[in-house]
């Protein structure tokens with residue numbers, strides 16, 4: 001895919017469930033060479049938006065185009081292998097007694113656990129090299145359920161990359177990590193952000209400290225609506241964060257990292 005190609009195109013997207021308005025008229029465009037962070041308070045609609053982008057959910061109204069295909073007109077099972085997804089829901093559906101190596105490798109078949117599927121040597125090599133790249137090759141034979149939170153997050157990112165996706169969606173990849181593990185993960189994601197061959201990236205986080213250097217764009221959400229969306233320097237400011245979180249906040253940029261505190 002050419003670097004400038006559009007991978008996500010949402011127009012006037014509304015999602016209503018059980019009488020609640022989860023998203024309200026969202027317009028959002030992501031190009032192949034962009035790295036987006038989504039921020040917003042609890043309940044803002046971040047996960048709902050990510051599930052639409054992952055073809056795991058449909059809008060109530062509006063148009064969602066993913067990798068040039070319109071949701072509702074395409075078989076989502078054809079689309080999903082082209083999208084890497086790491087979320088708590090994915091983690092929860094992986095059997096605890098699966099080896100880390102198989103957690104990654106089974107993504108080639110879109111499966112959560114091993115069954116009777118056969119793997120090519122190329123699948124094995126790719127799974128091994130992804131575990132290596134994420135710094136967890138030594139855990140290949142360990143059972144998923146015995147991994148620490150930080151180790152699990154890395155294995156899940158390796159899994160999300162297994163199908164060589166055109167779009168990688170990460171929901172709170174640093175949640176639950178200690179400071180060292182968080183910083184190591186931020187460095188890994190910064191490496192991915194810098195890699196011109198990497199897929200378009202969308203990362204949901206609660207903390208600006210977790211934004212990896214190299215992320216280019218930000219979407220700030222509140223109560224299902226877009227407060228700001230665009231290049232990170234314009235969309236991520238004290239004003240947009242204060243508006244989204246409903247309290248005066250000061251955003252400070254330290255080189256390529258951010259901190260936010262109450263003003």
Ligand SMILES: Nc1ncnc2c1ncn2[C@@H]1O[C@H](COP(=O)(O)OP(=O)(O)OP(=O)(O)O)[C@@H](O)[C@H]1O
Pocket residue numbers: 017018019020021022040041042043044045046047048049
């Ligand atoms: N099936 C549903 N029916 C009714 N309301 C729902 C449903 N699913 C989600 N919601 C509500 O929609 C809102 C948005 O949820 P969502 O999980 O997208 O928010 P979020 O920004 O990811 O929140 P958090 O930061 O807490 O993870 C929440 O108020 C949630 O309670």
